[in-house]
Amino acid sequence: DAKTTQPPSMDCAEGRAANLPCNHSTISGNEYVYWYRQIHSQGPQYIIHGLKNNETNEMASLIITEDRKSSTLILPHATLRDTAVYYCIVRSLNAGKSTFGDGTTLTVKP
Amino acid sequence: NAGVTQTPKFQVLKTGQSMTLQCAQDMNHNSMYWYRQDPGMGLRLIYYSASEGTTDKGEVPNGYNVSRLNKREFSLRLESAAPSQTSVYFCASDLTRDTEAFFGQGTRLTVV
Numbered sequence: 001d002a003k004t005t006q007p008p009s010m011d012c013a014e015g016r017a018a019n020l021p022c023n024h025s026t027i028s029g030n031e032y033v034y035w036y037r038q039i040h041s042q043g044p045q046y047i048i049h050g051l052k053n054n055e056t057n058e059m060a061s062l063i064i065t066e067d068r069k070s071s072t073l074i075l076p077h078a079t080l081r082d083t084a085v086y087y088c089i090v091r092s093l094n095a096g097k098s099t100f101g102d103g104t105t106l107t108v109k110p
Numbered sequence: 111n112a113g114v115t116q117t118p119k120f121q122v123l124k125t126g127q128s129m130t131l132q133c134a135q136d137m138n139h140n141s142m143y144w145y146r147q148d149p150g151m152g153l154r155l156i157y158y159s160a161s162e163g164t165t166d167k168g169e170v171p172n173g174y175n176v177s178r179l180n181k182r183e184f185s186l187r188l189e190s191a192a193p194s195q196t197s198v199y200f201c202a203s204d205l206t207r208d209t210e211a212f213f214g215q216g217t218r219l220t221v222v
Contacts, residue, residue: 032208036211042215042216043200044200044202044213049210051208087153091208098155099152100154101152
């Protein structure tokens with residue numbers, strides 16, 4: 001599975017959109033981009049995933065560039081409860097190892 | 111629907127002791143995973159089981175063994191605990207590799 005690069009930390013004002021970038025320049029054609037978040041020391045929680053098209057669900061939107069080398073997770077209206085560590089990972093459809101990396105610590109400020 | 115259940119939630123071991131961390135899922139998932147998370151760091155994969163009857167090493171398998179007892183249960187064993195194994199351990203499962211993974215709430219292990 002391809003490795004990912006994320007900024008270690010970001011701040012966002014409450015009510016504004018939070019845009020979290022992820023670089024996955026070595027991604028291959030059969031690898032999905034997944035986003036999870038971890039609040040405090042709880043188990044990670046799934047947010048969204050995609051292959052090449054942009055995706056949206058009730059939690060967030062995922063924008064994947066046309067060359068698939070990077071993506072952005074968008075939380076449209078961040079709240080204080082969105083303060084967490086956000087992990088971008090790449091997963092192959094074949095059996096393999098998914099690495100989480102260190103993620104981005106998002107702090108939503110009032 | 112319980113999802114992924116890990117036991118115990120907390121454990122303190124003395125160096126050299128052994129123990130088994132238990133994980134069970136009730137979602138009929140095919141794959142199961144064990145991760146460890148050290149303070150301030152991301153999750154690192156210890157072992158995974160792509161399907162019942164198979165197990166494979168992850169990034170940091172040394173000092174651990176696993177057993178996929180049946181489709182529901184995947185256990186992680188520390189044969190001789192070391193202080194370096196002090197960590198939070200997470201179990202996860204998913205149906206296929208293009209579906210979301212569900213995580214347990216973690217086991218906080220301290221080895222003294």
